[in-house]
Amino acid sequence: MSVTRHYEREFVRTFFTSPTAVDGEDDSAKMLRSAGQLRGLQAPDVWVPDNEDATAPNMRDEGVQNIIEVVAEQGAEFPGEIHPRVVWHRESPATRYQGFQQMLEIADPDNGAVEHIDGFVIPEVGDIDDWKKADEFFTIIEHEHGLEEGSLSMSVIVESGEAELAMGDLREEMGKPSNNLERMFLLVDGEVDYTKDMRAMTPTGELPPWPELRHNTSRGASAAGLIAVDGPYDDIRDVEGYRERMKENRAKGMTGIWSLTPGQVVEANTAPLPPKTGSWLLEAGGREVELEEQDGKQVYDGDDLSLEEVSDGSYVLQAGGDRLELDKDELTEELLDRTAYIPSMNDIVDSMEEFEAAKEAGKGAIAMTQAATLVIDGVEVDISKDRMWDEATYQAAQTPITLFQDVYEHRPDQHEELAEMYGADIVERATAVGN
Numbered sequence: 001m002s003v004t005r006h007y008e009r010e011f012v013r014t015f016f017t018s019p020t021a022v023d024g025e026d027d028s029a030k031m032l033r034s035a036g037q038l039r040g041l042q043a044p045d046v047w048v049p050d051n052e053d054a055t056a057p058n059m060r061d062e063g064v065q066n067i068i069e070v071v072a073e074q075g076a077e078f079p080g081e082i083h084p085r086v087v088w089h090r091e092s093p094a095t096r097y098q099g100f101q102q103m104l105e106i107a108d109p110d111n112g113a114v115e116h117i118d119g120f121v122i123p124e125v126g127d128i129d130d131w132k133k134a135d136e137f138f139t140i141i142e143h144e145h146g147l148e149e150g151s152l153s154m155s156v157i158v159e160s161g162e163a164e165l166a167m168g169d170l171r172e173e174m175g176k177p178s179n180n181l182e183r184m185f186l187l188v189d190g191e192v193d194y195t196k197d198m199r200a201m202t203p204t205g206e207l208p209p210w211p212e213l214r215h216n217t218s219r220g221a222s223a224a225g226l227i228a229v230d231g232p233y234d235d236i237r238d239v240e241g242y243r244e245r246m247k248e249n250r251a252k253g254m255t256g257i258w259s260l261t262p263g264q265v266v267e268a269n270t271a272p273l274p275p276k277t278g279s280w281l282l283e284a285g286g287r288e289v290e291l292e293e294q295d296g297k298q299v300y301d302g303d304d305l306s307l308e309e310v311s312d313g314s315y316v317l318q319a320g321g322d323r324l325e326l327d328k329d330e331l332t333e334e335l336l337d338r339t340a341y342i343p344s345m346n347d348i349v350d351s352m353e354e355f356e357a358a359k360e361a362g363k364g365a366i367a368m369t370q371a372a373t374l375v376i377d378g379v380e381v382d383i384s385k386d387r388m389w390d391e392a393t394y395q396a397a398q399t400p401i402t403l404f405q406d407v408y409e410h411r412p413d414q415h416e417e418l419a420e421m422y423g424a425d426i427v428e429r430a431t432a433v434g435n
Contacts, residue, residue, distance in 0.1 A: 009406065010403075011272075011402075012045045012046050012186060013044075013255060013269050013271075014080075014256065014257070014259045015046045015256055016048060016259045017048040017050040017054055017085065017260070018031050018032050018047070018048070018050060018054065019050060020051045020054070020055045020066050020067050021059035021060070021063035022059070028066060032049055032067070033070055035049075036070050036071070036075070037074065040414055040417050041265070041270060043078070043079050043265070043411075044259060044265050044268075045411070047081070047083070049070070049071070049082070049085070051064060051067065051086055051087065052085050054085075060087065064105050064106060068105070068111045068113045071084075071106075071113040071116050072112035079411055079412070080411070083120060083155055083185075085120070085122075085157075086099040086103055086106075086120055087102065087123070088123050090126025090160065090162060090163075096134075099122070100140075100141075103138070103141055104141050104144065107152065109147075118152075118153055119153030119183070120152060120155070121186070121188070122154060123156075123159060124159055125157070125160075126162040126166070127169075128166040130162075131170070132173070135179050135181050135183065138152050150180055154181075156184075157188045157189075158189050158194065159197060160193070160197040161198060164213060167220030167224075170184070171224045185226065186226065186227050186228075186256075187226055188228075189210070189230050191208075191213065191232075192231070192232075194210065195210075214230055214249060214252055214254055215252050218249075222253060227255075228253070228254045229256035229257060229258065230246075230249050230256065232260055234260065236263070236264060239263075242267055243271060246271045250272060255272050269414075270421075273345075274348055275342060275343075276344060276421055278347050279291070279341070280341055280342075281340045282298075282300055282374070283338040284338070285302070285303075285304030285320065288340065297372075297374070297375050297380065300376045304319070304320065305317070306318040306376070307331075307381075308377065310325075313328050315379070317334060332381060336383050346422075349426065351397060352394065352401065352433045354389075355393075364391070365388055365390040366388075366389050367386045367387070367389070368386065368387050369386050370385050370387070401434055402434070405434075405435075408427070
């Protein structure tokens with residue numbers, strides 16, 4: 001089924017929420033104003049003025065007015081997309097009506113904000129019929145205010161088993177003449193309320209990791225041509241944990257993640273991009289350890305592996321409780337099995353350009369060589385591995401470059417920081433390769 005998309009982004013790295021009204025402040029919109037001034041790598045791809053969970057119920061009417069005021073003033077200069085979150089609940093007609101009224105007010109052209117608003121985020125959705133109810137409200141709002149039909153995109157927070165199952169129906173429902181679900185943009189996980197809905201418990205009271213939900217959301221987004229975003233990582237001081245969560249997500253095809261602070265926004269904006277420099281990993285002690293480059297050699301400085309040359313061409317490798325007596329070829333093979341390479345931006349661009357040149361010359365596949373000198377306990381071992389590149393390999397390698405190109409196209413406010421990160425020459429080549 002062909003679906004017309006009403007947005008241009010192929011990737012979203014960051015989904016950043018801000019309370020719309022804070023009680024007890026001289027200016028209740030203080031946090032909104034601060035978020036609207038973020039630029040560069042501190043500014044999210046999607047900013048969500050949050051008039052639901054982040055804002056107290058008694059402040060939400062004021063929150064609507066704050067959204068209108070701040071977005072009307074700052075929206076033209078904000079470098080990302082703006083998608084306010086309104087109230088909604090699959091089991092409460094009254095709450096759904098409140099959400100409709102909030103959207104109707106925010107989208108009124110006379111208030112001056114809607115020209116800078118890309119869509120709305122709908123929380124607590126249920127089965128696919130509930131998604132259609134929200135979509136119908138969007139259509140009514142567009143007609144009421146003379147907006148182009150489908151101009152407001154709709155994103156949902158997956159916070160229930162019903163919503164999780166509904167993602168499986170979305171591909172079939174989109175494009176039917178009875179709805180405007182083509183307006184769908186983001187599928188965002190909400191693990192906190194999902195945990196409550198599932199009546200799940202852990203001994204410590206912490207959230208389960210829910211890898212199944214993240215996989216299903218990524219799959220649902222892929223099937224429907226949408227974008228998947230993971231939920232909030234609330235331990236804001238655990239930077240390594242946040243990075244590890246994003247790494248796991250990217251292996252599922254989920255690039256985006258909820259960000260709770262500008263610091264998390266920076267981490268989430270940079271983590272999916274190809275690294276500036278390549279690095280070698282060595283399996284030691286049941287985990288992969290990044291090797292340190294010294295004078296062009298890759299040095300292991302841990303205690304889980306030891307290597308000794310006992311005679312010319314004969315070695316002893318200690319790995320945990322295993323003692324391996326190996327000749328030079330066997331040692332090289334063993335270390336090859338234990339190593340992996342993370343390519344830099346320059347490595348990926350070089351390989352893609354080389355394959356494009358080979359394809360231009362009529363070759364369907366070429367071998368790419370990766371080589372390094374490993375140093376373990378002062379013993380040097382040269383390793384090299386060949387990887388065949390064909391069209392499928394090329395397409396897979398293109399994904400991080402396509403992400404970079406999408407960022408470069410839609411976030412000109414980050415151009416200077418990207419040039420500082422990689423160098424202007426690499427940026428220029430990365431934006432040209434694959435096109």
